[in-house]
Amino acid sequence: MKVTQVRTAGGSYPVYVGQGLLSMPSIWQRHLDGRVLVVSDDTVAGLYLERVGRVLDEEGRRWRSLVLPAGEEAKTVANWQRALDALVELGAQRDATVLALGGGVVGDLAGFAAASYMRGIRVVQMPTTLLAQVDAAVGGKTGVNHTSGKNLIGAFHQPAAVVADIDTLISLDDRDYCAGLAEVVKYGAIRDERFFSWLESRAEPINAHMPDALLEAVHASVQHKAEVVAADEREAGERALLNFGHTFGHALETATGYARFRHGEAVAIGMVLATRLSELLGKVRVGTAERLVHLLEHLKLPTALPGDVDRERLLALMRLDKKNRADRIRLVLLEELGRATVETCPTDDIREVLERS
Ligand SMILES: NC(=O)c1ccc[n+]([C@@H]2O[C@H](COP(=O)([O-])OP(=O)(O)OC[C@H]3O[C@@H](n4cnc5c(N)ncnc54)[C@H](O)[C@@H]3O)[C@@H](O)[C@H]2O)c1
Numbered sequence: 001m002k003v004t005q006v007r008t009a010g011g012s013y014p015v016y017v018g019q020g021l022l023s024m025p026s027i028w029q030r031h032l033d034g035r036v037l038v039v040s041d042d043t044v045a046g047l048y049l050e051r052v053g054r055v056l057d058e059e060g061r062r063w064r065s066l067v068l069p070a071g072e073e074a075k076t077v078a079n080w081q082r083a084l085d086a087l088v089e090l091g092a093q094r095d096a097t098v099l100a101l102g103g104g105v106v107g108d109l110a111g112f113a114a115a116s117y118m119r120g121i122r123v124v125q126m127p128t129t130l131l132a133q134v135d136a137a138v139g140g141k142t143g144v145n146h147t148s149g150k151n152l153i154g155a156f157h158q159p160a161a162v163v164a165d166i167d168t169l170i171s172l173d174d175r176d177y178c179a180g181l182a183e184v185v186k187y188g189a190i191r192d193e194r195f196f197s198w199l200e201s202r203a204e205p206i207n208a209h210m211p212d213a214l215l216e217a218v219h220a221s222v223q224h225k226a227e228v229v230a231a232d233e234r235e236a237g238e239r240a241l242l243n244f245g246h247t248f249g250h251a252l253e254t255a256t257g258y259a260r261f262r263h264g265e266a267v268a269i270g271m272v273l274a275t276r277l278s279e280l281l282g283k284v285r286v287g288t289a290e291r292l293v294h295l296l297e298h299l300k301l302p303t304a305l306p307g308d309v310d311r312e313r314l315l316a317l318m319r320l321d322k323k324n325r326a327d328r329i330r331l332v333l334l335e336e337l338g339r340a341t342v343e344t345c346p347t348d349d350i351r352e353v354l355e356r357s
């Protein structure tokens with residue numbers, strides 16, 4: 001097992017990454033307090049809720065669960081309200097814990113319920129997708145979607161601990177596994193060219209879910225995320241780099257009703273578009289986008305916008321991105337593989353990249 005400490009203004013917390021952690025209550029039980037609301041989705045609950053519930057029963061803890069429908073469409077204000085109702089019904093007090101058992105959707109929504117209930121109670125993240133283990137569960141961004149924009153409603157609320165059991169990824173389908181790899185590639189692209197090259201050389205064992213390669217990829221990703229969060233917890237500067245590919249990606253997710261693309265798939269396409277824009281603006285060497293495309297394709301991720309998506313609608317949705325200031329669209333651009341920057345971008349150039357894709 002590998003442990004990374006995430007340093008934040010409110011203190012530090014551990015991210016445990018390893019095999020068999022769900023069956024090792026000694027690792028995670030001590031991070032719980034008071035009554036526990038386990039938030040999960042109907043796929044994950046069928047697989048892992050009983051195991052977690054048994055531990056809670058054995059220690060005599062008062063708990064209940066809230067099981068949401070699986071998928072991005074469940075990340076709504078209505079379901080956040082359901083989580084708050086469940087906390088009230090549980091009789092949760094300030095010492096209660098929300099235990100988020102699932103992917104990034106569950107983690108973001110449960111985290112936001114914990115952030116808002118009684119102005120903030122403890123949350124423990126138990127991510128069960130690759131994407132949530134390498135990114136969503138770490139760093140304290142919580143929230144839900146609005147029909148007009150991704151993650152428009154939310155709060156920063158750091159977890160008390162993150163328990164990433166890579167054995168849970170065995171049951172993940174290929175599509176969701178690959179979607180998680182997009183955020184792994186992101187760390188290489190924005191801050192670590194050597195990691196990017198390592199991914200290029202290890203694509204086969206990663207595709208084959210080999211535990212050693214997977215453990216290394218998850219651990220390296222968590223370390224990158226922990227470093228960025230420690231440096232800029234509330235996204236005043238450097239943290240915005242973690243949004244590489246997300247301005248395009250979030251617009252694509254919203255334009256397609258949060259139903260057609262996994263978040264990671266939309267981010268993969270978005271990273272390619274952002275790199276093409278970086279090339280168009282002369283920020284990065286021509287050919288960088290092709291190298292990125294090659295790796296993403298090797299990891300079975302999409303790299304181009306489908307023809308039927310309305311480019312002007314995407315542009316309109318990008319205007320609501322949280323990084324924008326003074327009505328100007330700001331995007332993460334690459335300067336080279338391993339180095340990125342956030343810049344205001346001319347609308348005509350963004351439009352050109354969208355139209356050419
Ligand atoms: N807070 C952050 O910093 C942050 C970072 C990245 C992404 N996100 C958010 O995370 C969300 C995407 O997360 P995701 O990709 O995990 O999606 P998800 O939570 O929808 O999970 C994907 C699918 O995998 C299923 N699943 C989960 N664990 C499983 C398992 N072990 N075995 C079998 N099936 C399993 C789920 O039921 C779901 O159908 C998006 O809403 C995105 O905005 C947040």
Ligand SMILES: O=C(O)C(=O)C[C@@H](O)[C@H](O)[C@H](O)COP(=O)(O)O
Pocket residue numbers: 135139141150151183235239240242243246322
């Ligand atoms: O942790 C961050 O910061 C990120 O930007 C990580 C992203 O991968 C993640 O998708 C995040 O939820 C996007 O945040 P948003 O502020 O653009 O909604």
Ligand SMILES: [Zn+2]
Pocket residue numbers: 135183246263267
């Ligand atoms: Zn993301």
